[in-house]
Amino acid sequence: MGGNRSTLPAAPAKPASPAREMLRHFLRHPAGMAGFLILLAVALASLAGPGLYGVDPADMAAAPFEPPGPEVPLGADYLGRDVLAGLLIGGRASLSVGLAAALISVLIGVAVGALAGWFGGWVDRVLMKVTEFFQVLPSLLFAMVLVTLFGASLGIITFAIGVVSWPGVARLTRAEYLRVRGLDYVRAAVAGGGRPHYLILRVVLPNALPPIIVAAALAIGVAILFEGGLSFLGLGDPNVISWGMMLGQNRTYLLDAWWAVTFPGAAIFFTVLAVSLLGEGLNDAINPRLRKRG
Amino acid sequence: MSGTTIPPLALSVEHLGVTLAGRDGPLPVLEDVSFGVPAGRTLALIGESGCGKSMAALALMGLLPEGLRCDTGAIRLLGEDLAVAPPARLRALRGSTLSMIFQEPMTALNPVFTVGEQIAETLRLHQGLDAAAARAGALEMLRKVEIPAAAQRLDAYPHQLSGGMRQRVMIAIALACRPRLLIADEPTTALDVTVQAQIFDLLKTLQRETGTAILLISHDLHAVADIADEVAVLYAGTCVETGPASRVLAAPEHPYTRALLACSPRLRLGAAAAGPAPDLLEVPGMVPPLGQRGPGCRFAPRCELAGADCNHPPPLRPAGAGRAAACWRVGDTTLEAVA
Numbered sequence: 334m335g336g337n338r339s340t341l342p343a344a345p346a347k348p349a350s351p352a353r354e355m356l357r358h359f360l361r362h363p364a365g366m367a368g369f370l371i372l373l374a375v376a377l378a379s380l381a382g383p384g385l386y387g388v389d390p391a392d393m394a395a396a397p398f399e400p401p402g403p404e405v406p407l408g409a410d411y412l413g414r415d416v417l418a419g420l421l422i423g424g425r426a427s428l429s430v431g432l433a434a435a436l437i438s439v440l441i442g443v444a445v446g447a448l449a450g451w452f453g454g455w456v457d458r459v460l461m462k463v464t465e466f467f468q469v470l471p472s473l474l475f476a477m478v479l480v481t482l483f484g485a486s487l488g489i490i491t492f493a494i495g496v497v498s499w500p501g502v503a504r505l506t507r508a509e510y511l512r513v514r515g516l517d518y519v520r521a522a523v524a525g526g527g528r529p530h531y532l533i534l535r536v537v538l539p540n541a542l543p544p545i546i547v548a549a550a551l552a553i554g555v556a557i558l559f560e561g562g563l564s565f566l567g568l569g570d571p572n573v574i575s576w577g578m579m580l581g582q583n584r585t586y587l588l589d590a591w592w593a594v595t596f597p598g599a600a601i602f603f604t605v606l607a608v609s610l611l612g613e614g615l616n617d618a619i620n621p622r623l624r625k626r627g
Numbered sequence: 628m629s630g631t632t633i634p635p636l637a638l639s640v641e642h643l644g645v646t647l648a649g650r651d652g653p654l655p656v657l658e659d660v661s662f663g664v665p666a667g668r669t670l671a672l673i674g675e676s677g678c679g680k681s682m683a684a685l686a687l688m689g690l691l692p693e694g695l696r697c698d699t700g701a702i703r704l705l706g707e708d709l710a711v712a713p714p715a716r717l718r719a720l721r722g723s724t725l726s727m728i729f730q731e732p733m734t735a736l737n738p739v740f741t742v743g744e745q746i747a748e749t750l751r752l753h754q755g756l757d758a759a760a761a762r763a764g765a766l767e768m769l770r771k772v773e774i775p776a777a778a779q780r781l782d783a784y785p786h787q788l789s790g791g792m793r794q795r796v797m798i799a800i801a802l803a804c805r806p807r808l809l810i811a812d813e814p815t816t817a818l819d820v821t822v823q824a825q826i827f828d829l830l831k832t833l834q835r836e837t838g839t840a841i842l843l844i845s846h847d848l849h850a851v852a853d854i855a856d857e858v859a860v861l862y863a864g865t866c867v868e869t870g871p872a873s874r875v876l877a878a879p880e881h882p883y884t885r886a887l888l889a890c891s892p893r894l895r896l897g898a899a900a901a902g903p904a905p906d907l908l909e910v911p912g913m914v915p916p917l918g919q920r921g922p923g924c925r926f927a928p929r930c931e932l933a934g935a936d937c938n939h940p941p942p943l944r945p946a947g948a949g950r951a952a953a954c955w956r957v958g959d960t961t962l963e964a965v966a
Contacts, residue, residue, distance in 0.1 A: 351739055351784065517734040524688055524729075525749055525800065526722030535748075539739040 365614010371607035379424025408592035426575035434556035437495025442502025450510025509541035554608035637840035644699035671855035732793035743781035791822035870950030
């Protein structure tokens, strides 16, 4: 390096930004693209599907335990409700809870990790103790306690999932800040008179972001599973149909009406799988060392 | 450089002491270091690795690493004592009145922003320019540091530029707000020789244009001879010799300066190239590590002129014509015989 090229007359053709490079690599990643397309399909189906299908998921559309057939494509549950209609509308709750809870956990985690990693010292010690406190609590139990205390509305459930799942993000962010903080360009920015908030948000954050993006993608999957778990246990929002709720309500009839349990379960399975694949694709696109191998 | 009236000092470091907090009390890192940089001139800090050159630079910036503190002396930048300035004031000065360029241009630029954005950021931060004005200012700075096709390079990312160009960008960032003092910590060490010369030329040109005082830290004594007006030689945390660069380098007073200069190879061309090359000298021994500095002259263990009186630390004493040296032998007639 340190090449003697400063007298080169030719200007570079067109500078490719790092973000554009990553996008290019992501688009070529089969698993990542598969995950992205599945998620896109799930999102479109749950957004447009209920309107197009036109069956009220709460309506008794057929006889109870009606098997899949021309009248109800995916069968009916123990109350005669159309499983397909439930799946389409349930995607909204699962996806929105997943996204919102992941957002909450990433916001808390990044804020805690960034402050701890940047300032170090007692700030770091206090924040990491708090993080450890949240980390050692059994998270499903803790979320159940929150939901029982504050009521089982979709908002509270989202909040509860976000609040129990941020410690991993916080530790990851802290580690990234510790790494980036010591790099020359951060020292140069400090020497350039940057204020702490500028250094934390504008100088370090963009460089610490890649692993956080991957963690955020995976957090969506975890949150969807969490919501499913809470609903399965009967702690979901009773007014909102979600995949987990369908699973939970029909689980006792698994032997009589496999379709009422299997389809919601498959929906959760494929959505979470898609999120994992998406996360893997992002990871490979963002991490240049993995990129060369693939 | 001599004879003309010396301009007022942009930076004056007086009896600066920096200590490292240790288990058995503070360890001295810099002791009683004094030097001054006249406005619009260049002072070079020279000395072996571990002598405290970079620590002195970081102390000036108020960016000493954790555990190190500046506890005695004054650092006056245009009369204002930075050693006692509150952090907010230091932050406002850094990057505008006082700026710094680093040794490693490959890593000192933020990889996720274009070079134009990074220069513009400094202008927005310190001069409150809006985005368009800052971008125009960034372009002007890229032209000033003689980057070809500056308009296109404005949108280039650091990894798309060579080392020399990145160092030019660093210089553009450092000089964007027309600082009164620029600290250049070995700005060319990581670059190849032809680029080094270009960077030094550029610094000289820009200095003439902006009147910025430069504190240059360098191992390259030829570059120092070329660019510096004044020299301060550091050894084991103390200042052993100061004076006009041309005189100090031509006729060093302190035995350490003399030894250091003898270690520097000279390129011999033409008639001078005939005959065997003289052996390069080295200074025997090494710089005493922190906490193992003796009570007397720090250089005495490695000095061939050391005597019994060197057990007392010699103060920095005037040695004529704006020079000063910290050695009991300076002014001693036997010295010339040995040299």
